[in-house]
Amino acid sequence: MNALTQTQHLLTIVWWMSLGLSILLYIILDGADLGAGVFSLFVSDEDERGAIMSAMAGTWDANETWLIVAGGVLFGTFPFVYGSLFSYLMVPLALALWGIITRAVSLEFRHLAEKRYQRFSDYAFGISSLATTFFGGMAVGATLHGFPLTHVPDQVPTYVGGALRFISPFSVWTGIAAVIAVSLAGGLFVRARFEPEEDIRKHAARWTNYAFYAAIGAVAITIGWSVIIFPWVSGKWFGPYSWVYGIGFLAVLFAIVKMRAASNAERDIAAILWLNAAIALMATGMMWTMYPWMVPDTWTIYAGATPQVSIITFTLAMAGFFPVMLMYNWYQIWVFRARVSKLAAYGH
Amino acid sequence: MSDNSLSVFLSRLDFAWITSFHILYPPLTIGLAVILFFFEWRWVATNDERWYRLARFFEKLFIVNFGAGVATGITMEMAFGILYGPFSQAAGPFFGQVLGYETITAFMYEAGFIGLMIFGWGKISKKMHLFATFNVALSSSFSAMWILVANSWMQTPAGIVFKHGVFQVTDWVAALFNPDVMYGFPHMLVATFELALFFVAGVCAWFVLKRRNVTLFARPLRFALLALVVVAPLQVYLGDGLGATIAHDQPAALAAMEGHYNTYNKDGSVNTGWHILAWPNAKGDGNAFAITIPHVLSLLETHSWNGKVEGLNSIKPQDRPPVVVPFYSFRIMVAAGMAMMLVAFWGGWLALRRRLSADTIAANPWFLRAVTASAFLPYLAVWTGWWTREVARQPWIVYGMMRTSAGVSHMSVPLEIFWLVGYMAFELTVFGGTWYFLAKIIRKGPDLVSPVAQDGHQALGHIEEPAHHEPGKPEYLRPA
Numbered sequence: 100m101n102a103l104t105q106t107q108h109l110l111t112i113v114w115w116m117s118l119g120l121s122i123l124l125y126i127i128l129d130g131a132d133l134g135a136g137v138f139s140l141f142v143s144d145e146d147e148r149g150a151i152m153s154a155m156a157g158t159w160d161a162n163e164t165w166l167i168v169a170g171g172v173l174f175g176t177f178p179f180v181y182g183s184l185f186s187y188l189m190v191p192l193a194l195a196l197w198g199i200i201t202r203a204v205s206l207e208f209r210h211l212a213e214k215r216y217q218r219f220s221d222y223a224f225g226i227s228s229l230a231t232t233f234f235g236g237m238a239v240g241a242t243l244h245g246f247p248l249t250h251v252p253d254q255v256p257t258y259v260g261g262a263l264r265f266i267s268p269f270s271v272w273t274g275i276a277a278v279i280a281v282s283l284a285g286g287l288f289v290r291a292r293f294e295p296e297e298d299i300r301k302h303a304a305r306w307t308n309y310a311f312y313a314a315i316g317a318v319a320i321t322i323g324w325s326v327i328i329f330p331w332v333s334g335k336w337f338g339p340y341s342w343v344y345g346i347g348f349l350a351v352l353f354a355i356v357k358m359r360a361a362s363n364a365e366r367d368i369a370a371i372l373w374l375n376a377a378i379a380l381m382a383t384g385m386m387w388t389m390y391p392w393m394v395p396d397t398w399t400i401y402a403g404a405t406p407q408v409s410i411i412t413f414t415l416a417m418a419g420f421f422p423v424m425l426m427y428n429w430y431q432i433w434v435f436r437a438r439v440s441k442l443a444a445y446g447h
Numbered sequence: 448m449s450d451n452s453l454s455v456f457l458s459r460l461d462f463a464w465i466t467s468f469h470i471l472y473p474p475l476t477i478g479l480a481v482i483l484f485f486f487e488w489r490w491v492a493t494n495d496e497r498w499y500r501l502a503r504f505f506e507k508l509f510i511v512n513f514g515a516g517v518a519t520g521i522t523m524e525m526a527f528g529i530l531y532g533p534f535s536q537a538a539g540p541f542f543g544q545v546l547g548y549e550t551i552t553a554f555m556y557e558a559g560f561i562g563l564m565i566f567g568w569g570k571i572s573k574k575m576h577l578f579a580t581f582n583v584a585l586s587s588s589f590s591a592m593w594i595l596v597a598n599s600w601m602q603t604p605a606g607i608v609f610k611h612g613v614f615q616v617t618d619w620v621a622a623l624f625n626p627d628v629m630y631g632f633p634h635m636l637v638a639t640f641e642l643a644l645f646f647v648a649g650v651c652a653w654f655v656l657k658r659r660n661v662t663l664f665a666r667p668l669r670f671a672l673l674a675l676v677v678v679a680p681l682q683v684y685l686g687d688g689l690g691a692t693i694a695h696d697q698p699a700a701l702a703a704m705e706g707h708y709n710t711y712n713k714d715g716s717v718n719t720g721w722h723i724l725a726w727p728n729a730k731g732d733g734n735a736f737a738i739t740i741p742h743v744l745s746l747l748e749t750h751s752w753n754g755k756v757e758g759l760n761s762i763k764p765q766d767r768p769p770v771v772v773p774f775y776s777f778r779i780m781v782a783a784g785m786a787m788m789l790v791a792f793w794g795g796w797l798a799l800r801r802r803l804s805a806d807t808i809a810a811n812p813w814f815l816r817a818v819t820a821s822a823f824l825p826y827l828a829v830w831t832g833w834w835t836r837e838v839a840r841q842p843w844i845v846y847g848m849m850r851t852s853a854g855v856s857h858m859s860v861p862l863e864i865f866w867l868v869g870y871m872a873f874e875l876t877v878f879g880g881t882w883y884f885l886a887k888i889i890r891k892g893p894d895l896v897s898p899v900a901q902d903g904h905q906a907l908g909h910i911e912e913p914a915h916h917e918p919g920k921p922e923y924l925r926p927a
């Protein structure tokens with residue numbers, strides 16, 4: 100299906116980038132919330148757990164909206180990918196979705212519940228944050244493997260290959276790596292959101308310290324593993340543009356070092372921003388490596404796009420709603436920026 | 448894959464289960480947002496504190512319901528690709544685009560204001576807050592519009608060609624304004640208003656019945672009932688228009704909804720009989736029994752005494768929808784609609800006789816009980832309405848163009864059961880939680896003592912001083 104005009108080609112690329120941006124924003128914004136949820140599993144003080152939830156009460160819904168936006172862009176612009184990829188990923192997506200539902204319910208309802216249910220709801224919150232992250236990470240790893248499609252003349256290729264194909268050592272690993280990564284983000288989030296003299300900040304500092312080294316290791320392993328098993332990775336990285344990737348790699352290292360320094364100096368916001376910079380750089384590098392594949396060896400960006408991409412919808416979204424949404428996210432974080440103390444526990 | 452295989456049936460059930468639960472929450476979100484706007488507007492305009500108390504009280508209910516709507520809605524968006532992959536691909540160029548617009552113009556837009564509406568009290572100015580509430584109401588109505596555009600297009604596909612296994616849009620205007628959406632969207636939108644009005648009326652009536660805060664709740668109850676005097680008949684009128692559209696564009700669906708098998712009677716005259724009750728026979732070419740009134744079917748569908756309505760027997764057997772579900776769910780919806788109209792008229796009549804003012808209202812216990820019980824009727828109507836619509840479209844996923852069996856993902860039966868069982872547990876938990884907490888908030892009643900939120904004192908660009916507290920003394924107020 101190569102029925103795209105030149106303008107459409109360009110639009111497709113930009114849509115692909117905005118899809119990447121939505122996913123990236125989701126990972127950055129909700130990643131911190133998810134990580135704080137994982138962290139809360141290791142917090143024994145009930146008020147502290149409640150306070151972690153109240154620290155995200157005003158923003159988690161808007162953060163999650165980026166996931167819905169990503170889904171909307173994928174279905175709207177890349178329906179062929181959407182329809183086959185999601186059938187392939189049915190099981191991990193279902194599990195991640197159950198995690199999301201549970202998390203939403205425990206967040207929304209905690210302050211209404213009686214004391215004895217709160218403990219249960221806290222536990223559900225932590226476990227569901229963990230599950231969402233793990234299966235989300237697994238879905239990403241499984242996507243990198245690609246999947247088989249039907250080849251029936253005059254029909255759109257669809258997924259065939261069973262429900263459990265997504266399981267591989269690599270996809271299990273990306274699930275674990277995702278948990279490690281959000282643990283780091285969550286630790287930094289807790290440090291930034293609590294008042295300086297709170298005990299939980301010290302707890303989070305120790306946690307962040309471990310998570311930091313674990314995350315460095317996880318990134319190294321993921322990179323090494325990808326180079327070994329994915330020819331499209333090694334082909335790009337050691338190809339003619341290897342110097343670009345080299346510079347990118349150094350930039351990531353720089354961001355990580357800066358993050359560490361900021362974190363050690365208790366400049367919490369700076370630490371989060373440096374972490375986000377590192378994530379953004381890595382995500383960009385990843386997309387660049389995959390280009391022109393959207394799903395490696397399965398769908399290119401162009402084959403996956405609707406033959407109807409149009410400049411009108413594009414302008415509507417890009418000029419109208421994306422910027423508004425971004426500004427709003429910012430405004431909201433600003434309105435709710437005040438640090439909390441454990442006495443602010445959700446449910447008092 | 449054959450139309451009747453277990454695997455196709457289970458995918459249909461999987462999807463039906465999650466949509467049926469999702470649809471419990473959005474109508475209240477949409478309709479109640481409008482009512483909240485009204486309450487708040489009255490407060491800003493008149494400075495009457497009671498409107499403020501009402502707005503805050505119903506907003507608490509709104510939030511619980513909204514959370515459930517989001518939690519179940521995220522699944523919906525993913526479910527098309529998971530359960531109906533080939534359909535999503537084929538219909539993507541239209542259907543996916545429309546859902547994409549929904550994401551952008553409704554969800555993004557809504558997310559932009561809902562946080563302000565919920566958490567912004569006392570932080571932003573009153574006018575700004577009112578504006579936020581307005582935008583929440585508007586954006587959630589947009590989402591109903593886009594969803595109905597997408598779904599109506601599946602009923603009456605227009606503006607497309609089916610080429611190389613893909614629906615390609617040739618005429619956007621025709622596709623967006625397809626015949627079914629013209630009544631389908633208003634019918635849905637008015638359903639959300641009717642549902643929310645009955646919800647508010649039911650809650651208020653319950654308080655009055657319990658003699659709690661009668662002066663606070665009598666007024667919104669009267670307002671809601673007066674609005675319903677207009678809205679309830681309007682919904683019946685729109686439903687009638689929708690029925691006429693179906694009769695015109697989806698004869699098979701209409702025949703199934705009416706259990707109407709033979710276009711002509713044995714003597715060659717037009718079959719105009721409308722069944723009150725019926726059950727199809729085993730062969731599926733007629734009714735085993737039926738209670739029938741002549742001429743009513745023609746009157747309803749063609750608005751004439753002897754108009755011809757096509758029967759199921761003129762449709763190829765493999766293209767016939769099931770009858771029992773559309774037939775009975777349609778009747779239940781209509782009965783619920785009529786019952787709500789009667790309750791609304793009863794209220795209107797009492798209002799005319801000035802028996803609904805704060806000091807006289809409590810003297811009508813039976814009316815108040817009826818109103819409280821009626822709060823469940825619109826939910827019933829919404830469910831049965833959708834079941835009618837979706838089941839009567841079968842065996843097509845896109846009417847007349849793509850069969851449901853061609854649209855389902857290639858899934859194994861155990862996998863489909865895994866999904867179904869999982870979602871049974873989750874949706875029921877969400878439902879139970881929502882119900883439990885709505886009831887709890889209602890039992891607790893409105894908060895009449897907290898200070899009224901004033902214009903925002905927290906100007907932008909000013910960092911709040913962290914609250915320093917003495918141990919054990921909770922001075923810090925949660926910013927909610």
Ligand code: HDD
Pocket residue numbers: 164167466469470472473474476477512513515516517518519520521522523524553554557558586587590591594595635
């Ligand atoms: C009558 C209107 C209506 C109908 C028929 C549907 N929805 Fe819905 N949906 C809404 C009206 C709505 C809403 C009022 O806009 C909700 C309810 C609560 C909310 O947050 O938005 C919502 C929530 C909601 C969300 C979460 C949005 C958010 O976080 O703000 C998603 C992803 C969907 N829906 C998707 C769907 C899909 C794919 C449907 C098709 C079967 C569907 N909805 C049927």
Ligand code: HEM
Pocket residue numbers: 459460462463466467469470531534594595597598830833834837838840841843844851
């Ligand atoms: C929210 C209220 C809705 C309810 C209660 C509902 C209910 C149902 C039911 C009962 C079925 C199964 C019918 C059968 O297989 O016999 C079904 C199928 C389906 N519905 Fe809906 N539906 C709703 C909204 C929608 C909307 C808004 C869309 C599209 C935008 C949609 C798209 C579908 C699709 C694709 C199927 C599967 C194919 C099929 O069985 O026709 N539904 N729905």
Ligand code: HEM
Pocket residue numbers: 602630631632634635637638639641642682683684685686687689690691693700780781782783784785787825828829830832833835836837839840
């Ligand atoms: C009493 C008169 C009513 C009539 C004649 C009527 C008629 C109809 C018809 C013909 C359909 C379409 C079925 C299809 O597409 O196959 C429908 C669907 C529906 N009805 Fe009604 N209806 C009535 C009352 C109500 C009420 C009171 C509510 C809710 C408060 C309601 C909610 C719905 C919903 C949610 C749908 C599915 C979505 C849609 O098609 O808009 N209806 N109705």
